[in-house]
Amino acid sequence: MRPGRQKSRDARQRLRSKLAAIAATTALAATVTSTALPASQASAATNTPVTLSWEMWVSPSTIPFWEHDASLVHSMYPWITVKLTEEPSYSDYWVRLPVQISSNTEPDLVATQNLRTSSYQAGFLPVSTSQLNSEGTSGFSLSAFDQGAVNGYKVSGGRLIALPYDFGPLLMFYNKTVFEKYHIPLPSNNWTWPQFYKDIATIQKKSDGAIYGYADDPFFDEFLTFATDMGGHYLTPGGALKVNTPQFANLLKEYVAPVKNGLAPLPPSTASVTGSWDLQQWESGAAATYIDGPWDLLPDIAAVKAGIEHFQIGLAPLPNGPSGKSSTLLSGSGFGISKDLYKNHPGVNKAQLLSDAIKAIEVMTGPKFEKANAASGDFPARTADFPYFYHTLSTLGITNAASPMDYALKDAVPYNATNKWAGTEDAFNSQIVGVMQGSIKPMSALTYTEDNQGTPA
Amino acid sequence: MSSQSLTLPRAAEPASRRPRRRGDARAALAFLLPNGIGFVVFTVAPAIACFALSLYSWPLIGTSHFVGLGNYQTLFTKDPTFRAAIGNTFYFVAAYVPLNLLVSLGLAVWLRGYSRGRRILRVIFFIPVLTPLVGDSVVWSLLYTNRNGLIDSVIHAVLGVQGPEWLSAPQWAMPCIIIMSVWQGFGYNMLLFTAGIHAVPEMYYDAARVDGASKWRTFRSVTVPLISPSLYFGIVMTVISSFQVFAQAYVLTNGGPGTSSTTIVLWLFEKGFNDYALGYASAIAWVLFVIVIIFTFVQLRLQRRWVHYEV
Numbered sequence: 001m002r003p004g005r006q007k008s009r010d011a012r013q014r015l016r017s018k019l020a021a022i023a024a025t026t027a028l029a030a031t032v033t034s035t036a037l038p039a040s041q042a043s044a045a046t047n048t049p050v051t052l053s054w055e056m057w058v059s060p061s062t063i064p065f066w067e068h069d070a071s072l073v074h075s076m077y078p079w080i081t082v083k084l085t086e087e088p089s090y091s092d093y094w095v096r097l098p099v100q101i102s103s104n105t106e107p108d109l110v111a112t113q114n115l116r117t118s119s120y121q122a123g124f125l126p127v128s129t130s131q132l133n134s135e136g137t138s139g140f141s142l143s144a145f146d147q148g149a150v151n152g153y154k155v156s157g158g159r160l161i162a163l164p165y166d167f168g169p170l171l172m173f174y175n176k177t178v179f180e181k182y183h184i185p186l187p188s189n190n191w192t193w194p195q196f197y198k199d200i201a202t203i204q205k206k207s208d209g210a211i212y213g214y215a216d217d218p219f220f221d222e223f224l225t226f227a228t229d230m231g232g233h234y235l236t237p238g239g240a241l242k243v244n245t246p247q248f249a250n251l252l253k254e255y256v257a258p259v260k261n262g263l264a265p266l267p268p269s270t271a272s273v274t275g276s277w278d279l280q281q282w283e284s285g286a287a288a289t290y291i292d293g294p295w296d297l298l299p300d301i302a303a304v305k306a307g308i309e310h311f312q313i314g315l316a317p318l319p320n321g322p323s324g325k326s327s328t329l330l331s332g333s334g335f336g337i338s339k340d341l342y343k344n345h346p347g348v349n350k351a352q353l354l355s356d357a358i359k360a361i362e363v364m365t366g367p368k369f370e371k372a373n374a375a376s377g378d379f380p381a382r383t384a385d386f387p388y389f390y391h392t393l394s395t396l397g398i399t400n401a402a403s404p405m406d407y408a409l410k411d412a413v414p415y416n417a418t419n420k421w422a423g424t425e426d427a428f429n430s431q432i433v434g435v436m437q438g439s440i441k442p443m444s445a446l447t448y449t450e451d452n453q454g455t456p457a
Numbered sequence: 458m459s460s461q462s463l464t465l466p467r468a469a470e471p472a473s474r475r476p477r478r479r480g481d482a483r484a485a486l487a488f489l490l491p492n493g494i495g496f497v498v499f500t501v502a503p504a505i506a507c508f509a510l511s512l513y514s515w516p517l518i519g520t521s522h523f524v525g526l527g528n529y530q531t532l533f534t535k536d537p538t539f540r541a542a543i544g545n546t547f548y549f550v551a552a553y554v555p556l557n558l559l560v561s562l563g564l565a566v567w568l569r570g571y572s573r574g575r576r577i578l579r580v581i582f583f584i585p586v587l588t589p590l591v592g593d594s595v596v597w598s599l600l601y602t603n604r605n606g607l608i609d610s611v612i613h614a615v616l617g618v619q620g621p622e623w624l625s626a627p628q629w630a631m632p633c634i635i636i637m638s639v640w641q642g643f644g645y646n647m648l649l650f651t652a653g654i655h656a657v658p659e660m661y662y663d664a665a666r667v668d669g670a671s672k673w674r675t676f677r678s679v680t681v682p683l684i685s686p687s688l689y690f691g692i693v694m695t696v697i698s699s700f701q702v703f704a705q706a707y708v709l710t711n712g713g714p715g716t717s718s719t720t721i722v723l724w725l726f727e728k729g730f731n732d733y734a735l736g737y738a739s740a741i742a743w744v745l746f747v748i749v750i751i752f753t754f755v756q757l758r759l760q761r762r763w764v765h766y767e768v
Contacts, residue, residue, distance in 0.1 A: 098517045098733060122518055266603060268624050269713030423732040434714030439627045448715075452538065454732035455516050 047079040048348065050356050055086045056111030056335075057093035065376065073363045076137070080356050082109065082364070097123065106338035108345075109360060112162050113333050114152025115221075118239070118419040125337045126159035127358060135355040136362040144367075148330045149381040152414035160336075163365040164381035165373060167332025168294040169408035170225045172196075172318055175211075175288040177311035182206040187316035189326070189407040193230075196289075196319045200263045203288045215278035215287035216256065216264040218271045218432040220425045220449075221415065222291055225329045227251045228413065229321040241418050241453060244446040252435060252442035259436040266436055272429035285309025291318065293331060294389070294405065298377035301396050315401055317408040328408050329415040332381060335361045379405070423454015504746070511740035517733035528740035539741065541716040542724040548631055549638075549720060550699045556639045557695055561646035562688075566676060568647075569654050579651065583644035590641060594708035597637040598624065601709070627717035630710045634718055638705055642698075646691045653687030654680060685764040693756050700749050721745050 058066055063084065070082035085107055088096055093111070100106045101123035112120060129142055142150055149167035153160045172187060179186055184199050200213020224234050232251050236242050258264035264287065271277035279296060281287040283303040292300075297313075304311060317326040337357045342350050363369070370380040374388035386405070393401045418424065428449040434440030511528055515521040532539050564582060568575045585593060600607045601623035609620040623633050657680065665675040681688070703722040706712060712719035712727070719727075721741060729738030 095730070102517045120518070266622060266625050268598065268602070268710075269630070269718075270598065270624070270708065270711045273707075273711050420732075423734075426727055426731050430711070430713050430719070431715055433625055434627060434717075437622060437625050437627075437714055439717075440715050445715075454728075455514075455734040455737070 049079045051081040052109055053085040053107035054082050054109040055107045057090040058087050069364050069369045073360045076363050077359055082360050106340040108341050110336050110338045115415050115417050118417050121155050121161050124161035125339050126155050126161050128159045136358045140362050145381050146383050148412050149332050162334035162336030163361050164332050164334040165365045166378035167381050168379040169328040169412040170291050170293055172316040173292050174314040175311045176314035178288045191319050193319045204263050212265050212287040214258050214264040215281035215290040216258050217278040218267045220428040223255050226255050229318050229327050244450045248446055249443040256436045269433040294379040315404045317404045325411040327411045330412045331415050335364050420453040427452035507739045510736050511743050513736040515736035528737050538716050542719045542721045546721045549702050552635045553638055553699045554695050557643050561643040562650050564647045565650035585641045586644040590704045593641050594705045598709050624710050627714050630718040634705050649687050649691050653684035657683045682765050689760050689764045
């Protein structure tokens with residue numbers, strides 16, 4: 001999930017409560033009626049009971065869903081109990097976590113996002129693939145996950161700070177009804193940016209200016225997705241930010257062109273704070289397209305249904321860049337083991353504790369949970385569970401999701417960041433509306449971003 | 458005799474008053490102690506800790522180290538956003554304080570008296586002060602919306618032209634914040650000045666009328682001098698609060714576009730709670746503290762020239 005999507009996340013969580021209940025019940029029944037107990041249960045008597053504390057962002061309505069995820073661990077390994085200890089909202093969670101890392105008061109298991117790997121890796125116990133295989137659940141294999149989702153959590157030595165439970169590429173969401181109304185061919189996997197610009201201009205023209213073709217988000221990650229698709233590399237091989245270049249200045253100029261040309265509305269400079277401005281423009285029918293991730297699909301469907309403008313939702317990969325590929329950034333969330341694990345359990349055998357924690361995160365991102373997760377609207381990180389997500393969408397009227405998603409995933413890359421990302425995003429987001437409005441030059445905005453990356457988290 | 462009667466009590470005073478003074482001092486101390494403890498624990502100690510923190514590079518995650526005045530040096534030599542924030546904050550103070558005083562004093566004078574209509578109007582004008590600043594800012598952000606906002610719609614309906622990009626244009630962002638702030642904040646001073654005006658004895662106005670003074674002359678020579686303590690208090694508090702402007706800038710523009718409406722406290726917030734540069738944010742806090750202290754001290758010195766405490 002994107003950092004700025006708090007509002008949409010909350011909306012999604014509200015919707016999820018209904019679906020979660022169904023998904024949890026189904027998955028729980030499957031767990032209870034499982035015919036053969038795992039071999040690991042046989043050794044329950046020989047293991048010291050342990051309760052692992054766990055934190056992630058939740059809303060009151062989603063707590064049962066996540067508690068069910070925790071209960072899967074206990075049902076598989078009876079001596080391990082995972083307990084959701086705190087229940088912060090999404091925004092609160094990201095205020096709490098750095099404080100907890102700093103004060104050595106983290107819970108045992110911690111939710112994180114691939115984008116934050118560089119910033120918060122100090123708070124995690126990185127684990128190797130061999131540890132995941134030997135200490136975790138029977139038959140665990142990293143290859144069951146989408147490798148783009150996994151790679152986002154890799155740190156030095158190829159070790160992982162977390163296992164993903166959801167992820168997604170950024171896609172183009174479009175108003176299918178508007179495209180059909182104005183006889184514009186629906187976006188396909190082959191479309192390009194010039195075609196996109198032509199389409200949004202047509203929408204604007206044919207609607208007599210009543211509908212903007214596009215809602216251009218004044219947000220750093222969306223610009224970087226566009227830049228990546230156009231062949232730009234915002235990080236040096238050493239992992240440092242490098243955007244104040246003529247290439248990126250041109251890319252930024254192109255990125256803001258829809259606004260400058262009147263094909264997209266000028267956003268308020270607070271759009272980066274709310275993080276859902278473009279989404280609202282699109283959901284309300286004011287704009288025909290916008291860029292977002294699959295995590296917002298279900299709330300979008302609900303919002304469109306509940307809104308004034310009832311339209312059909314279409315999905316497309318980002319238009320193909322000059323290389324002929326649609327190369328988007330992958331964002332996602334996962335669960336890791338905190339560096340305070342041993343401190344939280346003094347006197348407990350460290351090897352056993354680590355083994356238990358690995359088992360826990362493997363179950364919490366395992367196939368049983370992922371099915372329920374997909375049914376609740378998250379795009380699962382396990383490739384075998386993709387169809388569950390597509391099935392969920394098809395029941396809600398979006399039948400063409402698999403093709404654009406698969407196409408987008410083909411050349412997607414993990415959204416890597418520096419350890420100063422919060423400051424970097426703020427710096428860019430403070431400039432972008434000025435660039436769109438014309439008062440700030442693209443190169444000035446990018447130089448400002450480089451000069452104001454802030455301090456390492 | 459008379460001199461005796463005058464001197465005797467005086468001679469007796471020190472002996473009789475000394476014990477009572479001690480008792481008064483103890484009672485005063487007892488009354489002051491709870492507040493004093495709170496002041497030391499919650500104001501003085503954090504302020505000292507904040508200053509100590511400002512001498513460190515103190516990231517939230519990672520190790521901190523002593524940098525002396527390094528944070529202050531960076532602020533004034535290498536941080537253009539901070540310089541912009543200082544400029545923007547002074548712009549806000551310079552525009553907001555006079556506007557606030559003008560509107561609040563004007564309305565206080567206009568609403569002088571106790572008629573039912575005046576009372577109702579005073580309540581209406583005071584309502585924005587009672588409403589949450591963040592909520593007010595959200596409503597005003599909707600009013601300022603380009604094209605579909607109420608302000609733009611009215612301008613378009615009346616003048617037939619499109620209004621400017623209120624919150625998205627650098628030249629309009631700060632004026633928008635100022636206008637909203639004046640609307641939200643004038644009620645407090647209006648009430649303060651109204652109380653001051655109502656405390657002015659009617660005989661002075663009667664005398665002014667008898668002397669044939671015009672309304673303006675009466676206002677300038679009677680009202681203003683006699684409510685000068687209220688004016689002084691209002692000015693001091695308004696200046697202090699306006700240097701601390703944050704919520705409206707955060708909600709309406711988030712300091713943008715660019716840094717055109719970034720204020721000192723907004724930059725402090727960005728550095729402290731988004732960037733987690735706690736030492737640097739503390740240095741910003743101290744610079745603001747010093748600015749406010751200087752302005753308050755200057756006002757304290759100047760008040761001797763124009764504030765009249767005796768009617």
